[in-house]
Amino acid sequence: MQITVNGTTHEVDVEEDMPLLWVLRDELGITGVKYGCGIAQCGACTVHIDGEAARACQVLAADVWGPVTTIEGLGTPKALHAVQAAWIEHQVAQCGYCQSGQIMQAAALLAETPAPTDDDINDALSGNLCRCGTYPRIRAAVKTAATRLQEG
């Protein structure tokens, strides 16, 4: 089957029920997307499908409904997305393992809600677990990113 990731279309020969997470990581070698729980409880595998945040561990290969964007496709060290830039400015990461998912979730939130309230941020990001406890910085970084994006 065909799957488009970060603008490139790949032909993959996998079972229809292989989760997108493992297609990305083990078949395509796209490892910015992380495995944390496999049951949609941690959000480390969050990607965008057709611009919408989705848990890649819960989307079967056959059900991918549009082009996939991973953290690598959102921005790069040389061309950062505003959310990534805010994450760097606030030095959010400790171990950093959850942050790909946090950033993808935040980017999806801001695409839909450019000026999120505290409640909006709580609702959007409480499914993304951070075991290091970087939540105060995540909140601050989302707000900074929102401001930057609105300034254009």
Added chain:
Amino acid sequence: MGRIAKIARRSFLVGSVAVAGGVAFGIYRYRSPYPNPLLDELEPGAAALTPYVRIDAGGITLITPRADMGQGADSVQAALIAEELDATLDQIHTDPGPPDRAYWNTALSEEAAAFTAPGDGLMNSAVHGTIDAVMKFLGMQITGGSTTVPDGFVKLRQAGASARETLKRAASEQTGIALDRLSTEAGAVLLPGGERIAYTDLAATAADLEVVQDVPLRDPSQWQILGKPMRRIDIVAKSTGTQDYGIDAAVPGMVHAAILLNPAQGGELRGHDASAALAMRGVSAVVPITGGLGIVADNTWRAFRAARAITADWGPSPFPAEMDAHWEALSDAFTEDRQDSRKRDDGDVEEVLSAAAPLSAEYRAPYLAHAPLEPVNALVRVDEEAAEVWTGTQIPRFVQQNVARIAGLDPDQVTVHALMIGGSFGHRLEDEVVKRATEIAAQMKGTPVKLTYSREEDMTHDFPRQIAMARMRGAVRDGRVEALDLSLAMPSVITSQMRRQGQSVPGPDSQIVAGAFDQPFGIPHHRVTGYRAAPLAPISSWRSVGASSNGFFYNAALDELIDAAGADPMAERLRLCNDPLARAVLEAVAEMSGWDGPAPAAGRGRGVALTQSFGVHCAEVVEITDTPNGIRLDSVWCAAEVGRVLDPVNFDNLVKGGVIFGLGHAMNCEITYADGRAEQDNFHSFEGMRLRQSPRIEVRGLENGDAIRGIGEPPVPPAAPALAGAIFAATGTRLREMPFSKAVSFL
């Protein structure tokens, strides 16, 4: 003997070694602060160079012997070198270096001496010296005990300073310009005319020079990097998905593996049927390993799926199958023959407590999983004459030895690549995953095998935090706390942990009383007794170790006495406090939280706790609101005394994370066993704190003390008791057992 005598007069001897196209600087060996016969018998040649910084055509590379699992160890180690070397952080690459017994962790071994005989005095110095030497010979290149900063604070700066002065000498030799007319800046030697010679162009010359010794370290007032906000060297990679962790490691020809272990941890595999699994797509082998099976496939998910298709007959757990028996074992441990230590016995507790009916209470703390977000994993290739390992580890030397033993090789034949760790909290002080991966790889020599634990296998086969119980008896008089007799029972974490490495640790285990016997409160009649419970489920060090449960017990007991005395939790702690550093920490959180201002409104409550752990006094005030939908955590104020804050940004982040870690587990986490099996296997049943529950947190680092301390663990112990105090203040519900969700609900 000449060289040894020379070394003995110095704390450090900086050395250099020529490497291809350049030079590496490092420390020869650390002179023990205590007389140490074992070290004195070392042959001169046995004092191996510990390389810390390598300068060659590839640039400046910092060799960071301590593992980075998110605490920013790489960055702080780079900053310590760069400060004296006169390089900028962005000029420095890092490399964890090979496992080497030269990287023994002095600071941790000094903490470890506390396992046998904490306190001061000559006797203790001797014990320190011995443990120190033993740790060195065991080759404990360990990251733990919040020791990276204390261990590297002088060593790394000294290596940087000697390297700088030696490079200057090389420049003087190359140019003929007198040494005192040269200076250094941003990775280069500056000539009087303004010309710059990069260190990398001086490295080959420097390799031939005698290393400049005893370079005075700069006064902190001159620091350019340390003490100021710095950008973590991994922050861009960790914000763009380009940071590789152990789980991302890949080498050509690699296969993927999963495991199926006896759900009753440590129990045997009596029989199994893997025919269905072997028929599944991509599955190439199912092989026996200790306690279960390894499943080899061409994709992680296929290996996971095949593992679920295996039917197995499992033996029972080697420890009690049901929780009642675990609690009973703790309850039965408060006896004279199980007494492990009594390190505090002030006044006359028995007399005071027999005079009147004492107050009493019992407290409990559950098993807890480490559950870092990156499940454990290891990539291992075993060949006939060598083995190679790629994994995130805090114990690379043990990994090397264990792989060698399992593969039938010498440790020298095993190469360990220490990779970035996606969280640990003590989890990567264990290396079961490496052992299991090696068992699989040894059965398919030449093929690199990457073993990834599923979240379920990781959580149910963790070696959790200790289960613990405390009993308090106490008395109050004239509005004051008069007597506190605290008895603490838990199995020995250190014994359980070290047994898995084939080591035995003699003597009392001070972690049984850590965070309780050594607290800065002058209660007139005060006794702390540790009881060693019989071994139960296998356990391991969990962020802050003994203090993670004892910090709760101690402060919760103190709170009950303070309440009975009719005193204020902050004022009475301040009155009892007998250490100026601890007092300053309490005064800081009192001021930050406005403790002496208006009382919280109805339905709100504040609690305070202070725990000294790992040499750090850390106090927290928690403020909550009792809403109709549950307890809401509003604010936390935290102050800690660390001697010196090396990176204020990372300090703030680590402290907030520690507070959240402590609060989240106190709220809703436990590992329980039924039929010998851990009942919690993923984050739906072991939740921790979510962003929506995360309070506002304000942090202050105090720098009144002389000793520099690490901050990875100390914010954890006071979090739970401060929360319990706040809940009591708001609701009148006294919490004596973690997790608190057993008694109250959270928003």
